[in-house]
Amino acid sequence: xxxxxxxxxxxxxxxxxxxxxxxxxxxxxxxxxxxxxxxxxxxxxxxxxxxxxxxxxxxxxxxxxxxxxxxxxxxxxxxxxxxxxxxxxxxxxxxxxxxxxxxxxxxxxxxxxxxxxxxxxxxxxxxxxxxxxxxxxxxxxxxxxxxxxxxxxxxxxxxxxxxxxxxxxxxxxxxxxxxxxxxxxxxxxxxxxxxxxxxxxxxxxxxxxxxxxxxxxxxxxxxxxxxxxxxxxxxxxxxxxxxxxxxxxxxxxxxxxxxxxxxxxxxxxxxxxxxxxxxxxxxxxxxxxxxxxxxxx
Amino acid sequence: xxxxxxxxxxxxxxxxxxxxxxxxxxxxxxxxxxxxxxxxxxxxxxxxxxxxxxxxxxxxxxxxxxxxxxxxxxxxxxxxxxxxxxxx
Numbered sequence: 447x448x449x450x451x452x453x454x455x456x457x458x459x460x461x462x463x464x465x466x467x468x469x470x471x472x473x474x475x476x477x478x479x480x481x482x483x484x485x486x487x488x489x490x491x492x493x494x495x496x497x498x499x500x501x502x503x504x505x506x507x508x509x510x511x512x513x514x515x516x517x518x519x520x521x522x523x524x525x526x527x528x529x530x531x532x533x534x535x536x537x538x539x540x541x542x543x544x545x546x547x548x549x550x551x552x553x554x555x556x557x558x559x560x561x562x563x564x565x566x567x568x569x570x571x572x573x574x575x576x577x578x579x580x581x582x583x584x585x586x587x588x589x590x591x592x593x594x595x596x597x598x599x600x601x602x603x604x605x606x607x608x609x610x611x612x613x614x615x616x617x618x619x620x621x622x623x624x625x626x627x628x629x630x631x632x633x634x635x636x637x638x639x640x641x642x643x644x645x646x647x648x649x650x651x652x653x654x655x656x657x658x659x660x661x662x663x664x665x666x667x668x669x670x671x672x673x674x675x676x677x678x679x680x681x682x683x684x685x686x687x688x689x690x691x692x693x694x695x696x697x698x699x700x701x702x703x704x705x706x707x708x709x710x711x712x713x714x715x716x717x718x719x720x721x722x723x724x725x726x727x728x729x730x731x732x733x734x735x736x737x738x739x740x741x742x743x
Numbered sequence: 744x745x746x747x748x749x750x751x752x753x754x755x756x757x758x759x760x761x762x763x764x765x766x767x768x769x770x771x772x773x774x775x776x777x778x779x780x781x782x783x784x785x786x787x788x789x790x791x792x793x794x795x796x797x798x799x800x801x802x803x804x805x806x807x808x809x810x811x812x813x814x815x816x817x818x819x820x821x822x823x824x825x826x827x828x829x830x831x
Contacts, residue, residue: 566788727787
């Protein structure tokens with residue numbers, strides 16, 4: 447559930463070089479679009495279902511075709527989406543959130559049509575020619591990525607250590623004093639025991655995370671492990687011990703939820719969150735960070 | 744439906760929910776947690792030549808330092824807590 451407050455797209459951005467709704471500058475003139483924001487690459491894209499979509503700059507999306515591939519793009523103004531403006535705007539949480547959601551909304555809509563390789567946020571070219579040149583230059587990579595993700599979707603699983611990773615809270619550190627100054631010694635002993643069991647609990651928790659990831663990976667054609675999300679971002683007191691993406695054949699999606707449910711039963715001390723399906727962001731082409739797991743029939 | 748499941752029903756593959764029309768994409772996108780989205784759009788997706796390159800004069804691409812993207816994620820520390828995510 448999204449609870450981060452978000453200014454309306456037209457609201458907070460008005461004071462800065464930002465979109466004002468319909469690709470118009472603050473003076474009301476049409477902004478000269480001289481950038482092309484690239485959302486994603488597919489083989490073919492049907493535009494009719496995308497006619498009502500509005501993108502990061504508030505404008506319609508269109509396509510650029512080259513080398514047998516199709517890029518889904520939007521004309522954007524460099525006043526908001528050029529290098530300097532982007533550096534500023536990416537620091538603005540409201541702008542970043544609105545832009546990320548608009549970027550995803552377009553990608554998600556196009557992904558419904560077929561295999562699609564999303565671009566990282568803020569991929570901007572100076573025009574159709576350079577966009578097309580990029581397609582031609584990278585066509586082999588894009589085709590490999592399309593093949594890798596075709597007929598598959600991404601699912602995300604996050605795991606959090608439960609409260610019992612901090613044991614020893616039940617036992618007090620004050621207790622009956624032993625003979626001869628035993629209170630201090632007793633405290634120290636109890637503290638040592640507490641630390642030892644915390645350490646064991648953490649080790650067990652991490653071992654559980656590995657077991658969980660291994661089991662989930664068995665169902666995936668590929669996996670990618672993301673860094674745990676910072677606690678300031680999630681707001682969770684419990685540490686995140688797994689943040690991973692799994693690429694699953696389309697027909698395995700429903701089973702995956704069952705697998706996660708079973709893992710919840712098996713690991714009651716750990717909170718598991720499942721998200722998805724996602725367009726294949728995590729498998730678009732960062733091959734060096736991808737783990738390919740063996741697929742079981 | 745189990746509320747902690749976190750799977751948005753509308754996003755279940757259509758083969759499973761033929762009878763239910765998918766909701767407005769715009770509504771669906773709002774329910775995605777921002778941190779999960781940023782994991783994907785900032786750290787995922789195809790990267791062109793390691794950076795996106797900004798054109799000045801005759802250079803053909805728009806470039807932003809990926810450092811800027813990483814920095815902007817760290818500024819999310821001021822975003823505050825998501826009560827849904829805390830506790831069990």
